[in-house]
Amino acid sequence: MCDQTFLAIVFGPCDRCSREKPLRPVYIKSEQLSYCSICVEMMATEGLHENETLASLKNEAESLKGKLEEERAKLHDVELHQVAERVEALGQFVMKTRRTLKGHGNKVLCMDWCKDKRRIVSSSQDGKVIVWDSFTTNKEHAVTMPCTWVMACAYAPSGCAIACGGLDNKCSVYPLTFDKNENMAAKKKSVAMHTNYLSACSFTNSDMQILTASGDGTCALWDVESGQLLQSFHGHGADVLCLDLAPSETGNTFVSGGCDKKAMVWDMRSGQCIQSFETHDSDINSVRYYPSGDAFASGSDDATCRLYDLRADREVAIYSKESIIFGASSVDFSLSGRLLFAGYNDYTINVWDVLKGSRVSILFGHENRVSTLRVSPDGTAFCSGSWDHTLRIWA
Amino acid sequence: MAVSASLAHGIHILECLRGASQGTGTLQALSLGHPPLARVSSALSHLPDSVSVPMKYGISEEEALHLGNLLVKHGYIYPLKDPRSLVLRADESPYRFQTPYFWTSTKWPATELDYGTYDPGRDTAQRRRPQDNYNLLHKRINHTWDFVVMQAREAAKQRRKGDRIVIDCQEQAYWLVNRPPVRTGLCVAPGGDGAGCTALAGRVMGRDECPGAGPWAKASPCRYLKFNEQYVPHDPIMSGCLPSNPWITDDTTVATPTKLRVERWAFGFSELLTDPLGRAQLLDFLKKEFSAENLSFWEACEGLRYGEQSRIVPIPRQFLAPGATRWVNIDSKTMERTLEGIKTPHRYVMDDAQMHIYMLMKKDSYPRFLKSEHCHSLNTAKKKLHRELGRKKDLLC
Numbered sequence: 001m002c003d004q005t006f007l008a009i010v011f012g013p014c015d016r017c018s019r020e021k022p023l024r025p026v027y028i029k030s031e032q033l034s035y036c037s038i039c040v041e042m043m044a045t046e047g048l049h050e051n052e053t054l055a056s057l058k059n060e061a062e063s064l065k066g067k068l069e070e071e072r073a074k075l076h077d078v079e080l081h082q083v084a085e086r087v088e089a090l091g092q093f094v095m096k097t098r099r100t101l102k103g104h105g106n107k108v109l110c111m112d113w114c115k116d117k118r119r120i121v122s123s124s125q126d127g128k129v130i131v132w133d134s135f136t137t138n139k140e141h142a143v144t145m146p147c148t149w150v151m152a153c154a155y156a157p158s159g160c161a162i163a164c165g166g167l168d169n170k171c172s173v174y175p176l177t178f179d180k181n182e183n184m185a186a187k188k189k190s191v192a193m194h195t196n197y198l199s200a201c202s203f204t205n206s207d208m209q210i211l212t213a214s215g216d217g218t219c220a221l222w223d224v225e226s227g228q229l230l231q232s233f234h235g236h237g238a239d240v241l242c243l244d245l246a247p248s249e250t251g252n253t254f255v256s257g258g259c260d261k262k263a264m265v266w267d268m269r270s271g272q273c274i275q276s277f278e279t280h281d282s283d284i285n286s287v288r289y290y291p292s293g294d295a296f297a298s299g300s301d302d303a304t305c306r307l308y309d310l311r312a313d314r315e316v317a318i319y320s321k322e323s324i325i326f327g328a329s330s331v332d333f334s335l336s337g338r339l340l341f342a343g344y345n346d347y348t349i350n351v352w353d354v355l356k357g358s359r360v361s362i363l364f365g366h367e368n369r370v371s372t373l374r375v376s377p378d379g380t381a382f383c384s385g386s387w388d389h390t391l392r393i394w395a
Numbered sequence: 396m397a398v399s400a401s402l403a404h405g406i407h408i409l410e411c412l413r414g415a416s417q418g419t420g421t422l423q424a425l426s427l428g429h430p431p432l433a434r435v436s437s438a439l440s441h442l443p444d445s446v447s448v449p450m451k452y453g454i455s456e457e458e459a460l461h462l463g464n465l466l467v468k469h470g471y472i473y474p475l476k477d478p479r480s481l482v483l484r485a486d487e488s489p490y491r492f493q494t495p496y497f498w499t500s501t502k503w504p505a506t507e508l509d510y511g512t513y514d515p516g517r518d519t520a521q522r523r524r525p526q527d528n529y530n531l532l533h534k535r536i537n538h539t540w541d542f543v544v545m546q547a548r549e550a551a552k553q554r555r556k557g558d559r560i561v562i563d564c565q566e567q568a569y570w571l572v573n574r575p576p577v578r579t580g581l582c583v584a585p586g587g588d589g590a591g592c593t594a595l596a597g598r599v600m601g602r603d604e605c606p607g608a609g610p611w612a613k614a615s616p617c618r619y620l621k622f623n624e625q626y627v628p629h630d631p632i633m634s635g636c637l638p639s640n641p642w643i644t645d646d647t648t649v650a651t652p653t654k655l656r657v658e659r660w661a662f663g664f665s666e667l668l669t670d671p672l673g674r675a676q677l678l679d680f681l682k683k684e685f686s687a688e689n690l691s692f693w694e695a696c697e698g699l700r701y702g703e704q705s706r707i708v709p710i711p712r713q714f715l716a717p718g719a720t721r722w723v724n725i726d727s728k729t730m731e732r733t734l735e736g737i738k739t740p741h742r743y744v745m746d747d748a749q750m751h752i753y754m755l756m757k758k759d760s761y762p763r764f765l766k767s768e769h770c771h772s773l774n775t776a777k778k779k780l781h782r783e784l785g786r787k788k789d790l791l792c
Contacts, residue, residue, distance in 0.1 A: 083616035087623065095632075098642040135647070206701035230742075248665060269743060292622045316616070336630035338623050355619060380631040381642045395632070395642035 335379025
């Protein structure tokens with residue numbers, strides 16, 4: 001009944017050997033070609049010179065990485081937590097669940113706040129996308145997507161539309177109407193087309209552009225009106241799981257994290273990767289920019305959250321504890337950047353002191369893993385969604 | 396030629412040139428726009444016979460440029476027009492000799508001590524709080540504090556304005572060589588292989604505008620502390636919010652624009668623009684100053700960047716054409732480039748002009764707005780709450 005599509009297999013003439021075979025996309029010098037599987041193997045070994053084997057090249061790559069880390073360390077001055085010693089410690093933190101949003105029939109996978117600081121859009125595994133007025137806990141709109149596992153949803157900056165996508169490999173935009181009789185699904189607009197599941201999406205500064213991340217290892221920038229691909233970003237070696245846009249007014253960059261343990265910073269205009277960080281031990285589930293825009297935090301399946309500084313080009317803090325062994329699925333900063341809220345797969349939310357690197361508080365309440373977490377635009381509260389079918393607002 | 400040998404030659408040349416230029420008093424004369432290349436090669440060919448220096452006079456232009464470049468990179472000559480870029484340009488831009496006190500050949504270690512008496516914040520528009528810098532410095536060089544204070548006193552002595560400017564330029568050039576900003580590819584490794592360091596330091600760090608990212612870019616942790624201090628009072632979870640957190644008390648009455656909100660506009664130009672109320676206030680202010688077209692132009696360019704292509708059509712007619720009603724003040728080079736670009740329009744064709752106008756507003760209108768806006772808000776705020784600030788108001792307005 002649902003039109004789920006998985007990896008689309010294209011059949012046609014290979015760009016290299018011209019035989020009719022199933023094709024795979026291959027990128028040579030940023031140009032996309034389609035090769036058959038035999039030619040892919042040939043091409044991979046073609047680049048080797050004499051006396052070079054794959055093993056020796058791998059070793060060379062590892063040693064170069066080591067040298068890069070050494071050089072990075074030379075430019076390093078002093079540790080963040082050392083400097084933070086002169087900042088006062090935070091007192092006891094009391095945060096409670098102030099609202100519980102019930103209505104999803106299955107695991108809540110993603111949520112986003114509206115700029116009006118009270119509306120929320122959330123999506124779940126059963127294909128339902130619901131827009132709530134979280135203050136009154138009323139549901140304002142509900143859409144049923146034709147696919148299950150809607151892993152990404154986003155609110156438009158104007159508050160007039162939402163975008164969502166998942167296993168259907170597409171990102172669809174629904175304009176929000178206030179006419180109760182009108183069927184929202186009728187006005188749906190398909191914007192993005194990927195070759196694998198959609199893992200994250202976000203509007204840029206306006207309603208007209210969407211940035212998406214997908215399981216096919218790429219991110220892409222789309223024009224909503226025409227559905228045209230404006231820019232694509234290749235570089236991740238595996239599924240891209242998350243992305244976040246830089247907060248600056250003149251900002252043109254975004255960061256993405258993937259299953260290849262890398263977090264990469266991209267320039268939206270040129271499509272180039274500007275910086276990349278590879279210190280996590282496992283998939284990066286969530287990335288979020290620090291409010292000033294010159295650092296970002298990442299949460300990963302290796303049970304740690306890390307803070308990366310863009311100007312110093314290195315990791316500056318690790319937030320981990322021996323008692324935490326489950327992966328972090330979602331992270332967000334408080335408005336001042338002093339607190340980092342992280343939702344974990346052990347059903348808890350840990351609140352970290354960003355500067356000192358210590359845990360301030362641990363919040364219990366969810367009955368299954370926390371899958372998504374966002375701080376409200378005015379910083380007064382944050383919302384967490386979980387596999388226990390509910391969303392909670394904490395303040 | 397090995398670097399050290401060429402430097403030795405360079406030092407000889409410099410001493411000859413300085414000797415030939417009638418002494419240190421006319422350093423300013425040397426800096427008057429004569430092409431440095433011509434100067435170097437002509438000086439080389441007119442060296443006084445009394446100077447018996449074992450070297451060839453006839454050197455090719457290419458080599459002269461390379462040698463000159465090395466001299467600039469190592470801090471013997473410094474450019475006047477673009478002080479942060481230590482390269483020798485083969486054009487009319489003026490250069491000045493560095494005083495021998497600061498020559499790299501003296502091999503004085505550029506220590507924290509010396510850096511302590513030099514205040515890098517002096518020449519940047521954004522002033523950090525002097526107390527923080529002071530405290531940090533005190534902590535780091537506590538053991539030689541008396542010496543530092545003595546040196547600082549010496550440096551702060553009143554000198555003639557001309558001399559002070561020259562000394563400032565010299566100091567700045569010296570610290571640019573010895574504490575190069577992390578982001579640039581200027582890293583001259585003291586002795587040894589400079590190539591590795593330059594290649595890595597030259598990595599593209601992204602197109603963010605970062606004012607005053609000089610030597611302090613290395614001290615990145617301090618930036619976090621500063622940001623933290625500035626923003627924590629505005630963080631509702633950390634410091635509460637007025638009148639109360641709506642999620643806790645179920646009270647949705649929104650407080651009228653508080654002093655806190657107005658304070659936040661002073662943190663940075665982007666804060667002012669992102670707050671709709673702030674943007675409206677800025678527009679009112681600009682209207683009074685007859686420069687409202689700047690903000691309108693910026694908004695139109697933003698619309699083009701994020702919206703449909705057709706939005707570009709009204710922009711040249713309204714803002715860029717010579718007799719336009721809302722003509723924006725852009726320099727001729729940028730205007731030329733933009734008009735060229737409009738012939739093949741795309742989403743980012745207005746970027747240069749937009750950035751120019753953004754910087755213009757940020758550096759010019761924004762500071763004036765802050766000074767005047769404070770007056771304005773103080774007038775409307777409750778007198779008993781702002782009695783203390785009222786005293787400041789009398790001074791400002």
